[in-house]
């Protein structure tokens with residue numbers, strides 16, 4: 001039998017938190033997989049805004065650490081206790097341990113799903129974290145029923161374009177926000193009912209106009225600091241504010257009295273880690289996601305591709321609002 005050896009692979013490492021320049025491409029050792037792990041030869045890595053929070057230290061991890069939570073590739077070998085995966089399987093994960101920006105790595109097998117035929121590596125790498133997020137936001141945090149009108153910020157983003165399509169599939173009117181006419185058009189093409197140009201239009205006034213004064217029962221806000229007040233003002237009495245990200249900075253110092261003043265509002269600050277905590281919950285959500293893709297209702301838009309060595313440039317683009325749809329790092 002073949003004795004498995006430690007292999008060398010290139011990966012991005014962060015030795016101190018900071019700007020994109022703190023990301024270093026290095027050669028690291030990848031040991032044989034532990035009993036519950038699979039070793040994955042990665043083909044594409046999904047970029048997410050959370051990677052920026054980890055790089056800057058807003059979300060702290062012990063140094064030095066890798067970056068990234070989402071990737072797709074081929075199982076090279078499986079640990080002795082792994083039952084549902086084997087060498088040669090095409091797989092993906094969206095909530096792995098930090099360190100997805102790598103050519104080769106070991107991941108706990110219960111975080112990994114098999115990719116259906118017809119879904120490519122880049123698509124899968126762009127779909128898992130973002131799609132699982134939309135699944136819990138739309139199906140669990142606030143269970144959309146259809147025939148509702150909702151507000152979703154950054155609708156042309158990676159998570160946003162999946163949200164637009166999922167809303168359309170549910171029969172939900174999604175009002176998006178986007179900062180340029182091009183991004184607004186992209187969100188519309190992917191199912192947004194209306195898109196507000198956040199750089200020119202008054203979001204609250206437009207939401208009131210579009211809903212004939214009723215406003216919305218739920219706002220999904222991944223932008224954070226700069227839209228917090230705006231989002232609350234778009235909610236109906238007893239509406240739900242889903243604050244799920246910090247692209248413009250974290251929301252801090254909230255006075256709870258503001259929720260009373262604006263109409264007995266609810267607020268939640270959810271994270272995928274909670275919703276995909278068990279392998280079973282994660283697998284069920286992934287199945288729902290792949291079913292939508294198979295039904296032709298969800299098209300994964302890869303807006304930007306970079307190499308592993310260009311990961312810092314990819315971060316700059318994401319941070320500068322210069323991306324639309326998903327961003328992937330391609331490996332070969």
Ligand code: NDP
Pocket residue numbers: 047048049050129130133154155156157158159160177178179180183198222223226244245246247248249270271272273318319320321322323324325
């Ligand atoms: P996006 O592709 O959506 O990129 C972020 C977008 O936010 C930008 O393109 C931009 O769109 C908008 N934005 C508004 N203000 C700023 C700003 N000051 N700086 C940068 N961007 C800004 O990223 P992702 O799809 O990766 O993630 C979207 C959000 O969802 C993030 O906040 C992320 O953290 C969050 N998220 C949360 C999860 C959770 O479980 N809680 C899981 C996954 C994602 P525009 O130019 O149109 O305004």
